[in-house]
Amino acid sequence: MLVFKNIKEMQAYSRNHRSAGRTIGFVPTMGALHEGHLSLVRQSFRDNDITLVSIFVNPTQFGPDEDFHAYPRNSEGDIQLLSELSVHAVLLPVNEEMYPEGFSLSVQVGETGNRLCGRSRPGHFDGVATVVAKLFNIICPDRAYVGQKDLQQTVVIKKLVREMNFDIDIIVCPVVREVNGLAMSSRNSYLSKEERRAATVLNRALKHGREMILIKEVSDTALIIKELEEIINSEDSARVDYVEIVDAEKLLPLDTIRSPVAICIAVYIGNTRLIDNIILQ
Amino acid sequence: MLVFKNIKEMQAYSRNHRSAGRTIGFVPTMGALHEGHLSLVRQSFRDNDITLVSIFVNPTQFGPDEDFHAYPRNSEGDIQLLSELSVHAVLLPVNEEMYPEGFSLSVQVGETGNRLCGRSRPGHFDGVATVVAKLFNIICPDRAYVGQKDLQQTVVIKKLVREMNFDIDIIVCPVVREVNGLAMSSRNSYLSKEERRAATVLNRALKHGREMILIKEVSDTALIIKELEEIINSEDSARVDYVEIVDAEKLLPLDTIRSPVAICIAVYIGNTRLIDNIILQ
Numbered sequence: 432m433l434v435f436k437n438i439k440e441m442q443a444y445s446r447n448h449r450s451a452g453r454t455i456g457f458v459p460t461m462g463a464l465h466e467g468h469l470s471l472v473r474q475s476f477r478d479n480d481i482t483l484v485s486i487f488v489n490p491t492q493f494g495p496d497e498d499f500h501a502y503p504r505n506s507e508g509d510i511q512l513l514s515e516l517s518v519h520a521v522l523l524p525v526n527e528e529m530y531p532e533g534f535s536l537s538v539q540v541g542e543t544g545n546r547l548c549g550r551s552r553p554g555h556f557d558g559v560a561t562v563v564a565k566l567f568n569i570i571c572p573d574r575a576y577v578g579q580k581d582l583q584q585t586v587v588i589k590k591l592v593r594e595m596n597f598d599i600d601i602i603v604c605p606v607v608r609e610v611n612g613l614a615m616s617s618r619n620s621y622l623s624k625e626e627r628r629a630a631t632v633l634n635r636a637l638k639h640g641r642e643m644i645l646i647k648e649v650s651d652t653a654l655i656i657k658e659l660e661e662i663i664n665s666e667d668s669a670r671v672d673y674v675e676i677v678d679a680e681k682l683l684p685l686d687t688i689r690s691p692v693a694i695c696i697a698v699y700i701g702n703t704r705l706i707d708n709i710i711l712q
Numbered sequence: 713m714l715v716f717k718n719i720k721e722m723q724a725y726s727r728n729h730r731s732a733g734r735t736i737g738f739v740p741t742m743g744a745l746h747e748g749h750l751s752l753v754r755q756s757f758r759d760n761d762i763t764l765v766s767i768f769v770n771p772t773q774f775g776p777d778e779d780f781h782a783y784p785r786n787s788e789g790d791i792q793l794l795s796e797l798s799v800h801a802v803l804l805p806v807n808e809e810m811y812p813e814g815f816s817l818s819v820q821v822g823e824t825g826n827r828l829c830g831r832s833r834p835g836h837f838d839g840v841a842t843v844v845a846k847l848f849n850i851i852c853p854d855r856a857y858v859g860q861k862d863l864q865q866t867v868v869i870k871k872l873v874r875e876m877n878f879d880i881d882i883i884v885c886p887v888v889r890e891v892n893g894l895a896m897s898s899r900n901s902y903l904s905k906e907e908r909r910a911a912t913v914l915n916r917a918l919k920h921g922r923e924m925i926l927i928k929e930v931s932d933t934a935l936i937i938k939e940l941e942e943i944i945n946s947e948d949s950a951r952v953d954y955v956e957i958v959d960a961e962k963l964l965p966l967d968t969i970r971s972p973v974a975i976c977i978a979v980y981i982g983n984t985r986l987i988d989n990i991i992l993q
Contacts, residue, residue: 442879452731535822536841536875542816560817564845568877571852594817596849598723 492558773839
């Protein structure tokens with residue numbers, strides 16, 4: 432497996448494969464890889480001739496009070512994992528390579544980036560769109576793989592592709608969960624043992640929401656949101672950031688249930704902010 | 713010559729040529745083609761296997777009080793001209809194809825877009841960067857051709873390519889002038905016969921600036937700017953928007969001359985705003 436730190440070299444490598452008629456699958460990551468990321472890599476292997484992965488903790492998608500410096504980094508372990516999966520090449524750029532002195536461009540997402548997580552993370556999705564646009568131009572993949580756990584991110588990236596006319600298919604892969612239901616996330620490493628148990632409340636709340644909608648056929652979203660918030664608040668170390676029921680494509684809030692609907696939640700467990708969602712057809 | 717109105721069809725056409733190993737040169741235009749545009753097309757022919765041109769009067773780079781609706785449009789004549797040059801294909805999209813309902817993304821250029829023309833045209837270069845990013849993703853050329861007449865635009869597009877990691881060479885071609893020195897511009901069609909004569913003052917001022925720098929070796933830019941403004945103001949129908957002396961790469965104002973330097977001017981001739989520049993090494 433090749434590891435590129437230099438953008439131009441990665442670009443040339445990818446270009447050579449493309450010129451030779453090979454299809455390229457791309458998995459952009461911030462590293463600290465877990466089974467969720469690896470499921471994206473495996474799907475890319477099934478769909479493409481070549482699978483490329485980037486590992487870059489992107490500073491422009493972190494707010495000034497967020498966890499950019501604390502964010503888990505384990506590039507040696509990550510490279511080991513990707514190498515075992517026979518990934519063809521990894522892009523591992525330093526900040527100065529991605530954002531050299533004088534860098535000032537940004538991609539602004541608009542309204543879609545201001546809802547849900549955007550409310551407590553202003554500018555976050557502009558940072559995501561900017562770095563993903565850069566990575567897409569470096570790799571020029573046929574397909575890119577993203578996890579449904581970050582639902583709003585998948586919507587923003589699909590919008591980026593559609594509106595910026597990238598010739599790339601975005602493949603959204605299912606949330607991968609621990610046995611206890613906790614969605615895999617690099618930020619789970621922040622949790623103490625007790626917090627890890629408490630964090631299963633996100634999945635428990637989502638399951639309760641699914642039951643209300645699919646089995647009890649409750650249609651009033653305010654009522655569902657209220658019950659989910661009560662479940663979350665029943666955990667001592669949990670604090671609701673948001674519970675929202677939205678249409679699964681544009682993420683606009685719904686008053687009454689219609690398909691496809693997504694229940695999206697963000698919860699602080701101690702100091703760690705976790706997100707999770709389910710989509711119901 | 714093929715004329716595509718549909719983005720996806722143009723993208724597939726360009727992709728096929730690329731897959732077959734052919735190099736692609738691209739000339740983005742707003743139509744109303746003149747000899748300046750045609751010089752870009754001819755240069756692309758010399759450098760590439762395939763030459764593609766876009767014609768699109770981009771609404772997002774016009775301010776609310778600017779000439780978007782009045783901007784000269786002559787797509788039949790343009791297609792005739794390009795066809796005579798044996799251009800391989802033209803992209804001629806409608807607004808709704810480029811900016812479908814719900815479109816909200818934009819590329820923000822930062823400081824480089826706020827100087828010179830950006831001061832009297834706020835948001836203009838963000839609009840340019842956004843549409844050019846889209847066109848680059850549609851065409852995926854090896855090389856794109858732009859005219860030095862729009863010097864700040866060439867700097868913004870080079871910055872877009874560098875910072876967004878487009879794998880594209882930007883080729884800047886010289887200003888093409890009428891016999892009387894007037895730089896070719898689609899907006900010259902707004903000028904009356906008398907204004908057309910008066911408009912030669914832009915080139916006369918630039919020549920005077922060149923003489924002051926290269927022959928008289930004047931180094932104080934404030935002195936040069938003052939003399940150029942006097943020349944321009946000596947024309948009754950001319951009104952200075954700006955006269956600036958900047959470094960030719962970043963367009964930062966210079967107090968004293970150093971190489972490479974650009975003299976950039978924008979002048980209203982009646983109601984028509986014209987720009988011109990020269991670069992001195």
